[in-house]
Amino acid sequence: MLFSYQAVDKTETPREGTVDAVNIESAIGTVEGRGYTLISISPVDSGSSIFDFEITWFQHVSNKEVVIFSRQIATLFEAQVSALRIFRLLAAESENPSLQKVLIGISDDLQGGSPISKALAKYPDVFSSFYVSMVRSGEESGTLEKTFAYLADYLDRMYEVISKARNALIYPAFVIAIFFGVMMLMLTLVIPSISQILLDSGQEIPIYTKIVIAISDFVSGYFAYIVLSLIGIVVFYTQFSRTPSGKRLIDELKLSIPVFSVLYQKLFLTRICDNLSTMLGSGISMVQALEITRDVVDNEIYKEIIENTLIDIKAGRSFADSISEYPEIPGVLSQMSRVGEESGKLGDILATLAVFYRREVNNAVDTLIGLIEPAMIVLLGLGVGVLLASVLMPIYNITGGI
Numbered sequence: 093m094l095f096s097y098q099a100v101d102k103t104e105t106p107r108e109g110t111v112d113a114v115n116i117e118s119a120i121g122t123v124e125g126r127g128y129t130l131i132s133i134s135p136v137d138s139g140s141s142i143f144d145f146e147i148t149w150f151q152h153v154s155n156k157e158v159v160i161f162s163r164q165i166a167t168l169f170e171a172q173v174s175a176l177r178i179f180r181l182l183a184a185e186s187e188n189p190s191l192q193k194v195l196i197g198i199s200d201d202l203q204g205g206s207p208i209s210k211a212l213a214k215y216p217d218v219f220s221s222f223y224v225s226m227v228r229s230g231e232e233s234g235t236l237e238k239t240f241a242y243l244a245d246y247l248d249r250m251y252e253v254i255s256k257a258r259n260a261l262i263y264p265a266f267v268i269a270i271f272f273g274v275m276m277l278m279l280t281l282v283i284p285s286i287s288q289i290l291l292d293s294g295q296e297i298p299i300y301t302k303i304v305i306a307i308s309d310f311v312s313g314y315f316a317y318i319v320l321s322l323i324g325i326v327v328f329y330t331q332f333s334r335t336p337s338g339k340r341l342i343d344e345l346k347l348s349i350p351v352f353s354v355l356y357q358k359l360f361l362t363r364i365c366d367n368l369s370t371m372l373g374s375g376i377s378m379v380q381a382l383e384i385t386r387d388v389v390d391n392e393i394y395k396e397i398i399e400n401t402l403i404d405i406k407a408g409r410s411f412a413d414s415i416s417e418y419p420e421i422p423g424v425l426s427q428m429s430r431v432g433e434e435s436g437k438l439g440d441i442l443a444t445l446a447v448f449y450r451r452e453v454n455n456a457v458d459t460l461i462g463l464i465e466p467a468m469i470v471l472l473g474l475g476v477g478v479l480l481a482s483v484l485m486p487i488y489n490i491t492g493g494i
Contacts, residue, residue: 095119095135099128116184116192130180132200153191153218155251161191162244169237176202194218207231222367222384229374239374246370249446250363253453257359260457261352267468271475278479280315283308286483297486304482340392347393347420351463355456357420358449360394365425365446372439378405393420411438 095116098108111122116133123130161182168178176199183195194215201211209228212219223243230239287305290297297305311318332338346356364385371381379402386398397418404414412430415421425445432441 095133097123097128097133098131099123100131101128120180120184131203132196134196153188153194155247155254157188157191158218158223159244159247159251162240162247166237166240166244169240175208175236191218208236220388222371222388225376225380225384226371226374229371229376233375242370242374246366249366249450253359253362253450256457257355257453260355260460263461264464264468267464267472271468271472274472275475275479276311278476279308279311283479283483284312286487290483290486295486295489298482301482301486304479336392343392346391351460355453355460356391358452358456360389360391361422361425362446362449362453363389364394364398365442365449369439369442369446372442378411378438397421 094110096108096110097119098106101107107128111119116135119133120130123133164182165178168181169175173181179195179199179202183192183199186192186195197214198208198211201214202208207228209224209231212227213224226239226243227236230236233239283304287301287308290301290305333342347353367385367388368378368381371384372378376384382398382402382405386395386402389395389398397415397420401411401414405411410430410433412426412433415429416423416426428441428445429438432438
């Protein structure tokens with residue numbers, strides 16, 4: 093594989109060229125073996141096919157990769173490895189082309205004298221404002237290795253909580269999809285064949301059987317329109333959810349749907365408490381911590397609460413008094429925050445609350461799965477049973493009459 097590089101020699105004379113190597117790590121070793129100080133290196137485009145382009149197009153940097161990346165940086169900083177060398181090593185080791193490109197870009201910026209936080213801020217899709225602010229705080233305090241360790245722990249906790257909540261919602265969605273798939277197959281393939289037997293018999297058909305046959309005829313006759321309508325609904329929902337009014341409405345529904353609302357509320361409270369405690373523990377002011385948390389909370393209702401709380405704190409009001417006005421904030425959070433402010437240990441109190449709400453999220457997910465599993469099985473069996481009974485019972489009556 094061919095790599096193009098830019099470097100400088102021992103006399104600071106610019107050098108550039110290409111090297112042929114198995115991977116980027118080998119290419120870096122080859123360039124540095126020539127006595128050059130590497131500035132940048134990247135694979136040479138060899139006219140890749142459209143299929144390669146499509147694969148790269150859909151690649152992105154996952155939260156899990158950022159967690160691993162942060163843990164590696166913390167370890168390398170503790171080993172007294174320079175920042176520039178760290179990012180070059182991680183770029184060489186990365187198997188994700190998108191992450192590799194980001195790390196090479198950061199390395200180039202560091203080579204040019206840019207601070208790490210400023211280099212990270214150029215990639216908001218990978219590093220959130222919370223992440224960049226934490227790194228900036230670590231640079232100012234000279235504790236970057238601890239900062240990246242904190243970030244890795246925080247992102248690991250959030251990844252675990254969000255993954256568990258997402259998995260809890262995937263299961264019922266999968267079962268519902270299977271349910272509707274089975275119902276559609278029954279209505280379009282099975283019911284029409286059986287209903288023809290009933291119609292040919294000339295016997296009186298019960299009203300519930302007529303309803304099922306009518307539904308089957310409708311689904312069979314307008315199947316294409318139904319599919320197009322479902323696609324249209326999905327497209328409309330996707331576009332509507334991106335509008336301010338649509339996002340707010342969806343966020344309100346998340347906090348009002350029975351059973352699910354408890355899960356979402358505790359999930360957002362976990363994120364708020366964990367964000368604030370992590371930043372306050374790193375020496376970031378409450379005002380700046382709230383500004384960053386407002387941007388990463390990912391719920392319009394809680395975002396407005398944090399915005400109003402921020403305004404109150406700037407006006408001289410306490411954090412606990414401000415959040416106590418909102419029904420979406422549990423009383424225990426405001427009461428313990430008041431204790432934390434009075435004792436000067438608000439960050440520690442919020443960290444304790446984050447652990448508490450994280451545990452509550454896990455319990456809520458387990459409870460939700462425990463309720464959904466039997467309900468979905470009963471619903472699936474009942475739906476198929478009603479369809480079959482509505483057409484098989486009249487056939488049984490006909491054969492019994494014969």
